[in-house]
Amino acid sequence: MIDLGEAADLQEQELARQVKNVIIDCNKTTEQNENPEETKNISIADTALLQKVIRTGLVTSKNDVEVQRKDPNSPLYSVKSFEALHLKPNILKGVYSMGYNAPSKIQETALPALLADPPQNMIAQSQSGTGKTAAFVIAMLSRVEPSHKYPQVICLSPTLELALQIGQVIEKIGRFCTDIHIRYAVTGENIPRGMKLTEQVIIGTPGKVFDWATKFRCLDLSKIRVCVLDEADIMIDTQGLQDQSIRIHNLLPRRCQMMLFSVTYNKDVMQFAECLITNPNIIRLKREEESLGNIRQYYVNCSSQEIKYKAIAIIYSSASIGQAIIFFHTRKKATWLAEKLTHDGHGVGLLSGEPNVDQRITVLERRFRRDLSEDSERFRNRVLITTNVAARGIDIEQVSLVVNFDLPVGVDGNADCETYLHRIGRTGRFGRNGLAINMVDGPKAYNTLKQIENHFDRKIIRLDTDNLEEVERLTE
Numbered sequence: 070m071i072d073l074g075e076a077a078d079l080q081e082q083e084l085a086r087q088v089k090n091v092i093i094d095c096n097k098t099t100e101q102n103e104n105p106e107e108t109k110n111i112s113i114a115d116t117a118l119l120q121k122v123i124r125t126g127l128v129t130s131k132n133d134v135e136v137q138r139k140d141p142n143s144p145l146y147s148v149k150s151f152e153a154l155h156l157k158p159n160i161l162k163g164v165y166s167m168g169y170n171a172p173s174k175i176q177e178t179a180l181p182a183l184l185a186d187p188p189q190n191m192i193a194q195s196q197s198g199t200g201k202t203a204a205f206v207i208a209m210l211s212r213v214e215p216s217h218k219y220p221q222v223i224c225l226s227p228t229l230e231l232a233l234q235i236g237q238v239i240e241k242i243g244r245f246c247t248d249i250h251i252r253y254a255v256t257g258e259n260i261p262r263g264m265k266l267t268e269q270v271i272i273g274t275p276g277k278v279f280d281w282a283t284k285f286r287c288l289d290l291s292k293i294r295v296c297v298l299d300e301a302d303i304m305i306d307t308q309g310l311q312d313q314s315i316r317i318h319n320l321l322p323r324r325c326q327m328m329l330f331s332v333t334y335n336k337d338v339m340q341f342a343e344c345l346i347t348n349p350n351i352i353r354l355k356r357e358e359e360s361l362g363n364i365r366q367y368y369v370n371c372s373s374q375e376i377k378y379k380a381i382a383i384i385y386s387s388a389s390i391g392q393a394i395i396f397f398h399t400r401k402k403a404t405w406l407a408e409k410l411t412h413d414g415h416g417v418g419l420l421s422g423e424p425n426v427d428q429r430i431t432v433l434e435r436r437f438r439r440d441l442s443e444d445s446e447r448f449r450n451r452v453l454i455t456t457n458v459a460a461r462g463i464d465i466e467q468v469s470l471v472v473n474f475d476l477p478v479g480v481d482g483n484a485d486c487e488t489y490l491h492r493i494g495r496t497g498r499f500g501r502n503g504l505a506i507n508m509v510d511g512p513k514a515y516n517t518l519k520q521i522e523n524h525f526d527r528k529i530i531r532l533d534t535d536n537l538e539e540v541e542r543l544t545e
């Protein structure tokens with residue numbers, strides 16, 4: 070059981086305990102290991118251009134967020150204050166302690182309906198990094214009756230990493246709600262059979278939640294008042310997660326308030342969601358609104374895997390990036406790059422959905438997420454190499470660059486536009502500037518890129534050394 074007031078400290082201790090293994094890390098700086106031979110296949114012009122784009126693409130005006138708040142077309146636009154939402158005093162205090170001055174558009178739009186009585190169901194869509202998590206966390210905490218010691222609100226998430234991250238937001242916003250407790254229902258958490266959970270807030274992955282509710286009978290779902298499905302589309306669109314989520318839904322009271330949140334919903338998912346959820350309020354984006362303007366998108370032509378690798382080495386050595394995430398289609402290729410970078414002296418973290426929970430937490434939380442202020446640069450990974458396991462929801466402010474080493478494709482071989490949007494959304498959080506670079510290694514990848522462009526009706530600019538002036542203008 071975790072007391073929200075003490076949770077932050079406990080988490081620190083827990084993380085410290087879990088630092089046993091770092092998959093890949095050699096803590097050497099790029100400069101120490103740079104070999105001129107290594108980069109000879111990328112021309113000096115290419116190098117200069119890539120570095121220039123990285124540098125200029127990341128300049129953020131201090132007042133940027135405040136400017137965007139006043140622009141009605143921005144997802145951060147807001148006319149209301151948090152006071153106007155009539156939150157409970159301890160929750161309001163928690164919100165301000167996060168440094169949030171005013172609600173974003175999704176928070177201002179969704180919260181009045183989420184907090185209304187009688188409770189209303191909701192299916193909500195908003196761009197990545199615009200504050201959906203905080204919106205549903207505020208709604209969840211608002212519905213808890215602290216004097217009742219049984220599970221009352223639940224949030225289901227598709228991955229362990231995301232569940233832990235959402236839990237941290239609940240702990241932080243709820244830090245002044247000292248009578249509210251949270252329990253994580255995720256891999257690695259165990260409970261004696263038959264013991265009844267008394268925490269009011271449950272956050273977990275569907276498999277574990279279902280097991281605890283049925284096999285172990287420690288989680289009573291009959292008094293749940295709010296159920297949140299984060300990344301709702303993937304929960305509905307992925308067979309295993311869908312089965313478990315539906316089974317959990319069947320165990321909830323009929324009047325339980327359902328909240329579905331995501332960046333993307335395709336037509337089938339939306340239809341299914343509307344059948345599952347009675348009479349929902351629906352907040353949707355137009356297709357052209359889905360992709361964020363503050364994330365600059367480029368592609369580079371790389372004729373081979375080796376050339377791709379050299380481009381990565383250039384990116385890695387660029388002093389101007391904060392942190393970067395490099396996405397791969399398969400675990401095998403991600404491991405290949407991690408080993409190669411390590412061999413060449415770069416410190417990287419590899420996260421690819423391996424079953425070892427301790428390792429997964431160590432790589433993401435301890436090595437990659439930590440603030441510079443908390444940890445010396447020497448002990449941190451600036452680059453996270455991963456598969457789609459980290460494509461959704463992961464919120465790390467300092468990530469200023471996302472690289473698609475492989476463009477995302479679905480099982481049908483076509484571009485997976487939704488995954489693309491989620492991946493690039495790991496940068497450009499809450500109005501910050503971000504940069505996405507796509508590596509194109511032939512006609513198939515180029516075709517995928519074009520499909521993505523057409524889908525979002527948004528140009529992805531080629532980094533073209535023959536046209537230096539044009540690119541310079543774009544990055545000014």
Ligand SMILES: Nc1ncnc2c1ncn2[C@@H]1O[C@H](COP(=O)(O)OP(=O)(O)OP(=O)(O)O)[C@@H](O)[C@H]1O
Pocket residue numbers: 167168169170171172173176195196197198199200201202203204331332461462463464466494498499
């Ligand atoms: N009102 C606010 N004012 C300032 N910062 C905020 C506000 N709401 C949320 N944030 C911050 O913005 C960042 C992104 O928020 P969050 O993770 O909730 O976005 P999201 O929409 O859930 O993203 P994703 O679609 O990737 O899951 C977080 O670091 C969060 O602390």
